[in-house]
Every structure is written in structure tokens, then in C-alpha cells.
Amino acid sequence: MALWNRLRESTQQMQSQLLSKKNELKSGAFRDAAMAMCALVAAADGSVDPSERQRTAALIASNEVLQNFPADDLRRRFDEYVAKLTADFSFGKVSVLQDIGKAKKKENEARAVVQIGIVIGGADGNFDDDEKAVVREACFALGLNPAEFDL
Template sequence: MSIAGTFTNWLKSTKVGLQDQVKKFQNRDFLDAVVAGCALVAAADGSIDSSEKQKMAAYIGRSEELKVFNMNDVIARFNHFVSGFEFDHGVGKMEALKVIGKYKNNSDAARIVVSVCCAIGAADGHFDEQEKSVVREICAVVNLNPAEFQL
């Protein structure tokens, strides 16, 4: 099986039950970590353009995993993190990684954040190398092995 096929199979199997796992951690800090990860993946190429914002909004709107959160809260927090990237990419990235880093000692929650980031990276059918690189950085921040996520 090809690497892409293996990754696709992993992504499908990971998505099963992810919503129930997200419900266990349904709180503001976890919402921030998930949405910060979404913003990091969207900004992987150095900027977040309108098509990336639309992709993120569409994914969030149809995502079974994120339906446990109030959509207005999700969008407000996403816009908060995006504004950090728009102000200064490096500062926005550090803020997002700091929020995600709160879960470095909670591997269950960290795995969910990384899994959602992988799903967002692949939402357009192409999980490109820049997006994978950002998710690898997230893995490093939360002390997870990127290989666990086929990265």
C-alpha cells in the first residue's frame, strides 16, 4: 500500500470516535488548543488567505469532531488566533504553540489536537509538506511522536 493510502486509512480510522474523545475535554482551554492548531495549519505557508479561511470555516461547520463546541465560540477563537498571525507571523505562531503546549502532559488531549490538525490539513484532499511540518512542530510541543500520525 502506498504511503498516501496508509495515511488515508489511518486518518479514516482515527476520525472514528474522535467526537466522543473531544467531548471528554470540552472546555475553553481545549477549544483554544484545537483552534490554535487549526490556525497554525492554515498559516503553514506563511499567510492565511481568504480561501484558507473559507476552507477552515467549511471544515469547522461540517466537522463532527468540533460540533461539541458552540460555533460562534469556535469562529471567535479562530479569528483571534488568525489576527495574531496577521499582526506578526512569528508572534502568532508562538502564541498558538503556547496554547497547545498546555497539553504536553496530557497525551490523550494532545493526540486529539494533533488528530484534528491532521484532519484539517487533509480537508482539501491534499495534506502538503508545509502543513505536515507544522503538525510535526505541534507534536514536538506536546511530546508526541509524529510517526504515530504518519508524519
């Protein structure tokens, strides 16, 4: 139970940090990188089952920071990234990581993208090794040290 409590506290802390930056996180690069990150975390094990897709879409729709953008636009972008990853995970991951890397020009946006990945990954109470690994790869694409996020 202690592990679950630590994970919940960590994701709540990440969400609070994101909320404090909400007004700064309005660029197209952030939007695209955030949706790419959500898709990457959802597909971290190489596939996305319908319930996982639905749960991630619901989390995207309810995330206050992502409400800076039209919900239908976010959903369309998320679905496009998921399609790339499910068609060919290895090739799709390269493309998705490139889009995530576009947010590295603004450090606050890059950090926010990683935080969104952690929030999405930990939302079910289990931030598993596959999810941690793809968020770690995203850190490298963004020029961030994964240790900064306990990855």
C-alpha cells in the first residue's frame, strides 16, 4: 500500500506543478508533444487495447492543462499517434519521439510533457516498467535527465 500512496502523491504533485504552469502551456509544439506522450505511454507495452485507449482519452479530456486546446483536436491527434504506434510499434515510436522532441525548445514545456507522461502512466495506480521506459526515452528526446523525474 505504501508504494501506491507514493505513486498517488507523486502523480498529484506532478498535476499540481502542471496546473501552476497552465497559462504558459499553450503552444502547438506542447500540444503535439503532450498527445504524442499520451499515446506513447498508452502503447508502452506495444499495443493499446480499447479500454486503455478509452481510459487515456478520458484522462486527456479531464486534464485541466490540456483544456487549453479543443478536445476534438486533442482526440484526433492522440488517435493519429496511437495509429502510428499500433501499425508498427518500433517505427512508430521513432516518429512519435521525434514529435515529442519538438517541445525541447522551451524547457518548461519539455518538463510539462514528461510530467503529463508520468500522470497518465500513474493514473491506474501502476506506473509499470514499460511506461517508465518510454517516458525515460522521451526525456532523452527532450534533452532532460530522467533522474530529475525519478526515472
